[in-house]
Amino acid sequence: MTKKILLAFSGGLDTSAIIPWLKETYNADVIAYCADLGNAPDGEYLKGWAKKLGASDFIFEDLKDKFASEFAFVAVRAGATYQDDYLLGTALGRPLIAERIAHFAKELGCDAIAHGATGKGNDQLRFEKSWAYLAPEIEVIAPWKKWSFTGRKELIAYLASKGIAFENVEKLFSVDVNLFHRSCEGGVLENITKEYNPASVYEWVATPDKALKDAVTVNLTFKNGMPVAINGNTLGSAALLTQLNQVAGAAGVGVLDLVEERTIGIKSRGVYETPGGTLLHLAAKNLKHLTWNRELQTLARSIGEAYGAAIYDGHWHSAVRFGAEAFFAEAAKTLTGDITIKLEGGQARVVARQSSYALYDEAGVSFEIDKYQMNKHAHGYSKTVCYGPWKAGLRDQKNK
Numbered sequence: 001m002t003k004k005i006l007l008a009f010s011g012g013l014d015t016s017a018i019i020p021w022l023k024e025t026y027n028a029d030v031i032a033y034c035a036d037l038g039n040a041p042d043g044e045y046l047k048g049w050a051k052k053l054g055a056s057d058f059i060f061e062d063l064k065d066k067f068a069s070e071f072a073f074v075a076v077r078a079g080a081t082y083q084d085d086y087l088l089g090t091a092l093g094r095p096l097i098a099e100r101i102a103h104f105a106k107e108l109g110c111d112a113i114a115h116g117a118t119g120k121g122n123d124q125l126r127f128e129k130s131w132a133y134l135a136p137e138i139e140v141i142a143p144w145k146k147w148s149f150t151g152r153k154e155l156i157a158y159l160a161s162k163g164i165a166f167e168n169v170e171k172l173f174s175v176d177v178n179l180f181h182r183s184c185e186g187g188v189l190e191n192i193t194k195e196y197n198p199a200s201v202y203e204w205v206a207t208p209d210k211a212l213k214d215a216v217t218v219n220l221t222f223k224n225g226m227p228v229a230i231n232g233n234t235l236g237s238a239a240l241l242t243q244l245n246q247v248a249g250a251a252g253v254g255v256l257d258l259v260e261e262r263t264i265g266i267k268s269r270g271v272y273e274t275p276g277g278t279l280l281h282l283a284a285k286n287l288k289h290l291t292w293n294r295e296l297q298t299l300a301r302s303i304g305e306a307y308g309a310a311i312y313d314g315h316w317h318s319a320v321r322f323g324a325e326a327f328f329a330e331a332a333k334t335l336t337g338d339i340t341i342k343l344e345g346g347q348a349r350v351v352a353r354q355s356s357y358a359l360y361d362e363a364g365v366s367f368e369i370d371k372y373q374m375n376k377h378a379h380g381y382s383k384t385v386c387y388g389p390w391k392a393g394l395r396d397q398k399n400k
Contacts, residue, residue, distance in 0.1 A: 001027075002027055002028065002029050003026045003027060003028045003029070003111045003112060004028070004029045004031070004108065004109065004110045004111050004112075005022050005026065005028045005029070005030050005031070005110060005111065005112045005113070005114050005141065006031045006033055006101055006104060006105045006108065006110045006112075006113050006114070007019065007022065007030055007031065007032050007033065007055075007113075007114045007115070007116075008033055008097060008098075008101055008113075008114070008115045008116065008127065009032035009033055009034050009046070009050055009055075009058075010034065010041070010116070011034070011041065011045075011046045011049055011050070012116070013152055013155050013156065013166060013168070014116035014144070014155065015032075015116040016049070016053055016155075016159065016164075016166060017143075017149070017155040017158055017159055018114060018116055018143050019032065019050065019053040019054050019055050020053060020054050020158075020159070020162050020164070021143055021147060021158070022114060022141070022143070023054050025146075025147075026112075026141075028112075029056050030054060030055050030056060030114075031055060031056060031057045031058070031059065031104075031108065031110070032046075032050035032055040032057070032058045032059070033058075033059045033060075033097075033100070033101050033104060034046050034058070034059070034060050034061075035060070035061045035062075035063045035096070035097055035100060036060075036061070036062045036063060036064060037063050037064060037067045037093050037096065037097070037178040037179060038064050038067065038068075038177065038178045038179025038180070038238070038241075038242075039176075039177040039178055040177075041060075043060040046058065046060070047060065052164065053164065059104055061100060063096060063100065064179055064238035065236055065237050065238045066096065067092070067093060067096055067178065067179060067180070067238075068179055068180070068237035068238045068240070068241045069226070069237035070096075071092045071093070071095070071096055072089075072092055072179070072180040072241065072277065073226050073227060073237060073280070074325065074328075075087075075088055075092055075307075075308075075311065076225075076227070076277065076280045076281055076284050077225035077226060077284060077328055077332050077335070078300075078303070078304045078307045078308075078324065078325070078328045079281065079284065079285060079288070079300065079301065079304035080304050080305075080307040080308035080311055081281075081304070081305070081308045082260065082308045082309060082311070082312040083258070083260050083261065085256055085258055086256065086258055086260055086270070086272065086308075086312070087180070087181065087256070087272070087274045087277045087278070087281060088308060088311050088312060089176075089178060089180040089181025089182075089183060089272060089274055089277070090122075090123070090176050090178070090181070090183050091122065091126060091311045091312045091314075092178075092180060092311060093178040093180070094123055094126035094127060094130070094314070094316075095126060095130050095311075095314075095316035095317060097127075098126070098127050098130035098131055098134065098317075099130065099134060099317070101113055101131075102130070102131055102134035102135040102138075105135055105138055106135060106138075110138060111138070111139060112138060112139040112140065112141050113131055113135070113138055113139070113140050113141070114140070114141040114142070114143065115127045115128075115140075115141075115142060116143065116144070117142065117144065118144045119142075119144055119145050120262075120264070120266065121262065122262050122263050122264075122312065122313075122314065124142060124145075125263055125264075125313065125314040126314035126316075127140075127314075128140055128142070128314070129313075129314040129315060129317070129318070130314065130316060130317045133317040133318065134317055152168065156168055171187060172187045172188050172200065172201075173185060173186050173187035173188055173189045173201070174186040174187065179238060179241050179242065179245075180241065180274060180276070180277050181272050181273060181274040181277060182203060182204050182272070182273040182274075183270055183271075183272050183273075184201055184270065184271040184272075184273075185268060185269060185270045185271070189201070189269055189270075189271060190269065192259060192269050196271075198255075201271055202255065202273060203273065204245060204249045204254070204273040204275055205248075205249045205252060205253065205254050205255045205273045205275055206249060206250055206251070206252045207252070208252060208346055210252075211250070211251055211252030211346055212250050212251050212252070212343075215342055215343065215344040216247060216250075216251055216342070216343045216344075217340060217341070217342050217343075217351070218230060218231065218244075218247060218248075218279065218340070218341050218342075218343065219231050219232065219338055219339070219340045219341075219352075220279065220280070220283045220338065220339050220340075220341065221234075221337075221338050222283070222284065222287055222335055222336060222337060222338075222339070223336050224332045224333055224335060224336060225284065225287075225328065225331075225332030225335035225336075226332075227240055227280055227283070227284075228240075230243055230244065230247075241276045241277075241280075242276075243276075244275065244276030244279055244280065245275050245276040246275075247275075247276075247279075247343070248275035248276055248278060248279050248343060248348070249273070249275040249276075251343035251344070251346070251348075252345075252346035253275055253278055253279070253343055253346060253347065253348045254273060254274050254275030254276070254277070254278040254279070255271070255272070255273055256270075256271070256272045256274065257269070257270075257271050257272075258270055258271075258272065263312065263313045263314070278348065279341055279348060282339075282341065282348055282350065283339035283341060283350070284335070284339075286339050286350045286353060287335050287337055287339055287353070287355065288300065288335065290337065290353050290355055290357075290358050290359065290360055291334045291335060291336075291337065291355050291357040291358055291359060292331070292334065292335075292359075293359060296331060300327075300328070300331060303324050303327055303328070304324075304328075306320070306324060307320075307321065307324040307325075307328075310324065334355075334357040335357075336355060336356065336357060337353070337354055337355025337356070337357065337358070338352075338353070338354045338355070339352070339353055340352035340353070
């Protein structure tokens, strides 16, 4: 009996080798799936390549707007990061791909889903945890955990044995791209004791010598925590993020060099270009400072950190993420306003803030006037809150 398998297909060496391997190992009818999350794959080329490799069909989707609005912007609203600084670009893209593959696997009556992630990284878990929740009845096949191949040379030789030539282009490092970030890791970047040449790594963010010399001002408008406009121009989610990437990147803003701990415990080094996302996180954080009180901010930071860890570890489709998202959807009802950021010298700083929900009151904070008679009322308040230290002081003086 023929097994119908839907494969997460990129067209790279791994997933290219997987198609004929699945066909011969499982007597399978293989359908290849690919999505554009901002990495700009050539759908027509990949369709032809997948068919040449033996796929019976090819599915391609443009998911840039969905990815930006329902994944990247949602994480920005939550202030979700991992290990302080990582803005979760790759981790946000995987559950969307998994979601769509689960949809088509059910629609097409597939017996199994396959992917090309290895057993050393995070993506295996991000895919497999999502499919465990979304399609628990469908088998998941991870060839890197089953076949006997050990590296790229063997995969190229395997394809050659099938009469398929694969052009092996040596890379200095591995790259993953979506609309939210460009990630570089492995290769020359694995030596963390030496400085790398930024010009050989960066593509989205200008190196210091190439960055704009003149200051650029960007006004970001948020509605319920979601970015909706740049400099007064309302844009779709993908267009907004694309424009921010270009503006911040040209100014030399948005690079992170991080040694992080993968879910399985391995420490790895990643160089992440997230120019637009850097501005969005900065703006959202400052809008929270303006419109939320201290208690809500403290709670949100704690939940946001857990939210970020859940995304990183592959728990997008889980009760943890659903609960955290419900919290931020409610809390963000006051996250409406404008944040103005100046980009200069490779740095971004907030220079203006405005919101109808602002808790900031110039008359209340001013040293020149006392509109609300705070000085008068503070006497009794300060005396009350000082009772504890006063009592402790008396006790300790007495017992010296």
